[in-house]
Each structure stands twice: as structure tokens, then as C-alpha cells.
Amino acid sequence: MNDVDRLKQIVDDRIESESDALFALGDEILHEPELGFKEHATSERVQRWFKHLGLPFRSGLAVTGAKATLDTGRPGPTVCLMGELDAIVVPGHPHANPDSHAAHACGHNAQIAGLLAAAVALTDDRILSGLSGRIVFFAVPAEEFVELSYRRQLIDAGAIEFIGGKPELIRLGEFDDVDLAMMIHTSAPKHGEKPVELWESLNGLIAKTATFLGKAAHVGNPWDGVNALKASTLAMDAIDAQRETFREDDGVRIHHIIARGGDLVNVVPSEVVIEMNVRGKTAAAIREAGSLVDRCIHSGALAFGARAVVDTLPGYLPLRNDPGLADILIPNVERIFGKECVGYRGHSGSCTDTGDVSHLMPTIQPSMAGASGSGHGVDWAIADRSAAYLSPGKTMAMTAIDLLRGDADRAETILESWEAPMTKAEYLEFQRGIRSQKTFEG
Ligand SMILES: [Zn+2]
Ligand SMILES: [Zn+2]
Numbered sequence: 001m002n003d004v005d006r007l008k009q010i011v012d013d014r015i016e017s018e019s020d021a022l023f024a025l026g027d028e029i030l031h032e033p034e035l036g037f038k039e040h041a042t043s044e045r046v047q048r049w050f051k052h053l054g055l056p057f058r059s060g061l062a063v064t065g066a067k068a069t070l071d072t073g074r075p076g077p078t079v080c081l082m083g084e085l086d087a088i089v090v091p092g093h094p095h096a097n098p099d100s101h102a103a104h105a106c107g108h109n110a111q112i113a114g115l116l117a118a119a120v121a122l123t124d125d126r127i128l129s130g131l132s133g134r135i136v137f138f139a140v141p142a143e144e145f146v147e148l149s150y151r152r153q154l155i156d157a158g159a160i161e162f163i164g165g166k167p168e169l170i171r172l173g174e175f176d177d178v179d180l181a182m183m184i185h186t187s188a189p190k191h192g193e194k195p196v197e198l199w200e201s202l203n204g205l206i207a208k209t210a211t212f213l214g215k216a217a218h219v220g221n222p223w224d225g226v227n228a229l230k231a232s233t234l235a236m237d238a239i240d241a242q243r244e245t246f247r248e249d250d251g252v253r254i255h256h257i258i259a260r261g262g263d264l265v266n267v268v269p270s271e272v273v274i275e276m277n278v279r280g281k282t283a284a285a286i287r288e289a290g291s292l293v294d295r296c297i298h299s300g301a302l303a304f305g306a307r308a309v310v311d312t313l314p315g316y317l318p319l320r321n322d323p324g325l326a327d328i329l330i331p332n333v334e335r336i337f338g339k340e341c342v343g344y345r346g347h348s349g350s351c352t353d354t355g356d357v358s359h360l361m362p363t364i365q366p367s368m369a370g371a372s373g374s375g376h377g378v379d380w381a382i383a384d385r386s387a388a389y390l391s392p393g394k395t396m397a398m399t400a401i402d403l404l405r406g407d408a409d410r411a412e413t414i415l416e417s418w419e420a421p422m423t424k425a426e427y428l429e430f431q432r433g434i435r436s437q438k439t440f441e442g
Contacts, residue, residue, distance in 0.1 A: 008398045011394055016390070019390060022116065022117050022389050025113050026112070026113035026385060031095060033095065034100075035102045036144055036146065037064060037154060045112075061174055063159060066139045067136060069137075070128070070136075074131075076408035076412075077179035078179050078180075079181075080135075084165070088105050090380075093380070094378070105376050105377060106185075107187075107371050108186075113392075113393070115138075116137075117389065119137045127397075127401060131405060132404055132406065132408040136178055140165045141168075143353055149259075166356050170357070175357060175424075181358075182329070183365045185352075186388050194342055195369035195387070196333045196342045196368050200344075202318060203253065203281055203351045205316055207314075209275050209313075212231045212274070214304065216267050217268045218268075226268070228262070235296045235297045235299060235308070236274070239254055252279065253279040257274070278293055280318075294310055297310055302442045303442070313435060314432070316352060317359050319352055319358050324413070324414040328402045332394070333395050352365065356427065360423075362414050362418050370382060370389070
């Protein structure tokens with residue numbers, strides 16, 4: 001067994017020896033789901049682990065984020081390991097909160113268990129003494145792009161500027177001291193799918209809220225009113241009619257919910273609110289699809305003589321997984337799941353704010369087995385706690401060792417050839433440029 005193998009064996013042993021506590025942690029979070037920017041109890045749990053491991057940390061970052069730093073005492077780059085704190089809204093999920101309907105139906109509870117598993121391993125002196133640079137363990141809030149009206153209130157109150165946790169943490173400078181980033185998302189492979197999946201890229205998105213304003217009237221005299229619901233339906237139909245014009249390579253997805261559909265069934269609806277996501281593979285594709293959506297909303301208002309107000313908010317940038325980091329990470333997942341365990345995929349229609357981080361530094365976010373059912377669905381469950389809670393921790397710890405061993409040569413090699421798509425200033429300017437409000441008079 002060579003030196004690196006010995007260190008990786010220590011990772012395995014340390015995490016296995018703490019498995020009961022890590023299983024309990026993952027399950028406790030599962031049973032106490034909290035939505036984005038409200039993850040106070042979950043963050044407290046993380047902080048108790050940081051304390052227990054003797055890690056200096058800061059908390060209350062972007063409301064609930066907690067960030068611990070492990071310094072080897074030798075100069076070198078900083079590797080950031082991330083885990084997301086928030087749940088998603090899934091009414092009817094067996095572990096949903098009865099009031100908020102929050103449920104860990106995306107496996108973020110497993111991410112936090114994995115993050116702390118990595119911290120358990122890397123705080124071992126036998127490992128730390130052979131590394132250079134620093135390791136940041138970052139529990140990050142609000143990855144799910146939900147509860148837009150609540151988050152708008154937070155924005156109005158000055159508590160946040162961006163809807164998502166990582167964009168907000170970037171704004172606050174909490175990624176300024178980080179050079180490379182890594183996260184592992186839980187997955188539920190279907191029959192024939194590999195236990196680990198690595199996508200080349202993921203979509204980005206922007207959010208639109210369209211408020212159609214008509215005129216209320218008794219439904220017995222509809223000619224006296226202006227039907228905002230019908231105007232919104234026509235606008236959505238106009239979008240649907242143009243889906244065939246979306247280029248496959250652009251990965252455009254447009255979807256909406258009716259957040260408010262009218263007030264009383266015997267009154268012509270005078271105010272209808274549609275929440276939308278516009279997703280795409282590139283910023284240009286998202287921008288183009290966004291203009292199409294605006295045109296369609298205008299057309300609905302025009303046809304009915306209604307007014308439409310469209311608020312556009314920046315969302316997430318597309319994710320690019322770094323090939324250099326993949327080369328280092330993959331042998332570690334093969335160590336856990338066996339050879340040929342990685343499914344290499346092209347482009348995914350999903351979005352994550354890890355995409356924003358990937359515009360500033362080499363970043364990787366594979367997905368890893370351990371759950372069953374469908375993501376964001378009532379049947380999502382942790383099927384294998386060892387795979388879901390421990391394997392991400394082992395993978396991230398082993399990959400951090402590879403990156404930072406000796407003089408951190410492997411991390412330095414990746415950074416030497418890295419060309420950031422954006423500087424932080426460009427990123428903030430780009431995201432802020434998306435925010436707009438347009439009014440269309442029909
Ligand atoms: Zn999710
Ligand atoms: Zn997720």
C-alpha cells in the first residue's frame with residue numbers, strides 16, 4: 001500500500017467508525033426539513049459538528065450558511081467542499097413538515113451528512129500533516145429556487161440580494177478565499193443506470209413573475225370585465241406554440257405555475273399571477289427565450305385589453321463540470337462503487353446554483369446513488385444510508401487529499417490551466433443586469 005492509499009484507508013476507517021453518528025445526523029435532518037433561508041435548526045446541527053471536530057467556523061452567512069476552515073498551516077490553494085441545507089416543498093411526502101410541506105425529497109440531508117463525514121476524515125492529524133493549503137467545509141442555504149414571494153420580501157428587507165444561496169454567498173465574498181469547489185448530489189438511479197453520474201453541463205435559469213391585470217365584473221355580465229385568466233392562458237398557449245422553434249442544443253425549458261388564478265368563481269378574474277422559470281444551456285439561449293416569453297405575455301394582454309407586468313429576476317448560471325477535477329475524483333468513486341461505476345452524460349435540463357460557482361472557479365458536482373423514487377416526488381427516500389450519507393464524504397475527502405497532497409501539485413496544475421468564464425465583478429454585473437420590470441398595456 002503506498003502513501004496515498006494509506007491515507008485513503010484512513011478516510012474509509014474514520015468515516016466508518018463514525019457511521020452511527022453520521023446516519024443519525026442524516027436522519028435527523030430528514031425529519032426536520034426546512035426551506036431555503038430558514039434552515040436555522042439544520043445549520044445549528046452543522047455548527048455543533050464543527051465545534052465537536054474543533055473546526056473554527058462562521059455562521060449566519062446568507063442568513064443560515066455555516067463555513068468552517070481547516071488550515072494545514074502550509075501555503076497552497078483552498079478546496080471548498082459543499083453541502084446544501086434546504087428542503088423542497090412536497091405536500092404528501094411521508095417526511096414532509098405538516099405546516100410548510102417542506103420535505104427532503106432532493107437528498108440535501110445526505111449532502112450535509114456527507115459534508116460532515118468528509119470533515120470527520122480530514123481533521124485526522126495523520127491526513128492533515130501530509131497536505132498543503134486549506135479545506136473549507138461549507139453548509140450552504142437555499143439551493144432550491146422556490147418561495148419567490150417570500151424571498152422577494154427578504155430582498156425588499158435588505159436581508160439578501162439574490163434568490164439563491166450560492167449567488168448570495170458569492171456577493172458577500174464568501175467564495176473569495178476559495179480556489180476549487182466540489183459537491184455531490186444524491187441520486188436515485190433507475191434500472192440500468194450507473195451509481196455515479198457525471199454530466200458535462202446543466203442548464204441555467206431566470207425567473208419571471210407575470211401579473212395580468214384585467215377588470216372584475218359579474219360573470220353574468222362578462223362584457224363589463226377584462227378576463228385576466230384568459231389573457232394569461234393565451235400567453236402560455238403562445239409559448240407552447242413556439243416550443244418547436246427551440247434548438248435542441250440550447251436545452252430551453254419554460255415552465256409555469258398559476259400562483260394566483262382569480263378570486264371567486266362568479267367574478268371575472270381581474271388579477272392573475274403566473275410564476276415561470278426560463279431555463280437554457282447558455283446565457284444567450286436563456287436571454288433569447290426570455291424575450292420570447294415577454295412577447296407572448298404582451299400578446300395575451302394585447303388580445304384582451306389587459307395589462308401585464310413582468311418582473312424578471314436573475315436565477316442560476318449553467319453548470320460546467322471541470323474535466324481536470326473529474327480526472328481526480330473518478331478513481332475515488334471507482335474505489336467505492338467499483339470500476340465502470342460512472343455514467344458520463346451530456347447536458348441536463350436541471351439547474352443548480354453550483355453553476356454560478358463554476359463560472360468563477362474549477363467546480364465539480366457529480367450525483368451519487370443512495371436514494372430511490374423520483375427527485376422532488378412523494379416517493380423519494382434514502383434507500384442506502386451508507387451510499388447516501390458516507391460515500392459522498394469519502395469521495396470528497398479522498399479527492400481533497402489528491403488535490404492537496406505534498407505541495408498541492410494537482411490542485412495547482414488544474415488552476416494553472418483554468419480560465420474563469422467570469423470574474424466576480426462580471427458575474428455580479430451580469431446577474432444584476434437581468435433584473436427588470438416591464439409593463440405591457442393591452
Ligand atoms: Zn432539488
Ligand atoms: Zn437538490
